[in-house]
Amino acid sequence: MKSLVIALSLLMAGSDAHAQEAANPDAASAAKAQAAIKDLGQSLRGALVAKMQSEGPVAAVNFCHDEAPLIASQVAERHQVQIGRTAVRHRSPSNAPSEWQQAALAEFAAKVAEGAPAAGMTSSSTVDVNGESRFRFVQSIPTEAPCLACHGDTVAPPIKAEIDKHYPQDTATGFKEGDLRGMFWVEFPMTPAATPVSQNPPDQRAPIVMSEAQRVSLRLEMRGRMETLQGVMAALASGDWSEVAKRSEEGTRGQHRGVDFRSALPQEWFGMARPMHGEFAAIQHEAEGQKRVDVALQHLAKAGQYCTSCHATFRPVTPSESAVAQQ
Ligand code: HEC
Ligand code: HEC
Structure with a gap:
């Protein structure tokens, strides 16, 4: 996979938390984040493909509405992280980007505008939130051909009707193959990599x-x-x-x-x-x-x-x- 690591300074506007550039990105934290994203990506895709094949795209919209948030929370639990998908043009209001996520999405969009492929972009940062060091990781999501049935220019009327029923404020259509669709995001507290032993209770x-x-x-x-x-x-x-x-x-x-x-x-x-x-x-x-x-x-x-x-x-x-x- 092509991986383009951008050193992002993610801003936490509206809070006193300050961002630091990840000068020395913690490899273990990045690996943990990537494992969680891989799990989420595969779980969502597996569930979606199975539903599309068994009951077709209209039922799959309904299924995504019920199951996508559930799958995300199961993955979060499994990996002990906060995780989700977000996009500038989003379908579900609960996937709307937070401020730091907007900044990361804008960086990805700028790279794509400069000619970078929408697939495989990642970036990470470490931020201090109320004295706790937290690791943030994002990975771009490209639009692929099978996504167009529900996110493309022309969405078939029965699918469109089902989408409108669940998501009256949907703005996640009009994408073309290869467009930046959105990104995965992961956030969790950093563990000091150098001294894992100190995480244990003192030995009496x-x-x-x-x-x-x-x-x-x-x-x-x-x-x-x-x-x-x-x-x-x-x-x-x-x-x-x-x-x-x-x-x-x-x-x-x-x-x-x-x-x-x-x-x-x-x-x-x-x-x-x-x-x-x-x-x-x-x-x-x-x-x-x-x-x-x-x-x-x-x-x-x-x-x-x-x-x-x-x-x-x-x-x-x-x-x-x-x-x-x-x-
Ligand atoms: C059967 C229709 C369907 C197909 C096919 C589909 N999606 Fe979605 N997508 C949805 C629905 C419904 C949601 C909202 C899920 C929710 O409520 O969290 C969604 C949400 C998303 C989101 C989260 C941001 C948002 O807009 O809410 C991303 C990112 C996304 N889809 C990407 C893709 C990609 C990439 C593909 C192709 C690999 C794809 N989708 C294929 C129906 C579909
Ligand atoms: C009087 C002290 C004492 C008693 C009694 C004792 N142990 Fe231990 N045992 C130790 C100590 C100390 C260690 C740690 C050795 C080390 O880490 O180097 C140990 C380690 C072990 C280990 C790990 C061995 C390894 O390869 O690391 C096992 C298994 C074990 N004990 C089983 C038992 C069982 C079963 C009993 C009772 C039937 C028992 N011990 C009774 C002191 C005791």
């Missing part, structure tokens, strides 16, 4: 300094714990008590393969690890004794609580990470 967990090798072997043990948990549940679900006994026994003891990391652990660690082992021991005891599913499940649920409490409490860090954090 206590760091435990350990070597990279120790950390790898801790994670290996943890994945084994997950397998134990899953194994006990599956065995309980299928009523296989000898398997319950075997799998819960794994949970009663340390399982580390690889390098020793116990030396790196604080005392509080064992305050959660030991009772977890105890719960697995109780399950093993039940499996070898009375075999009550509800009792075994209660111990399993308690064991799981020690998993989640410990995960909420500790965070392993390597010595280099801990040095960075202290700077």
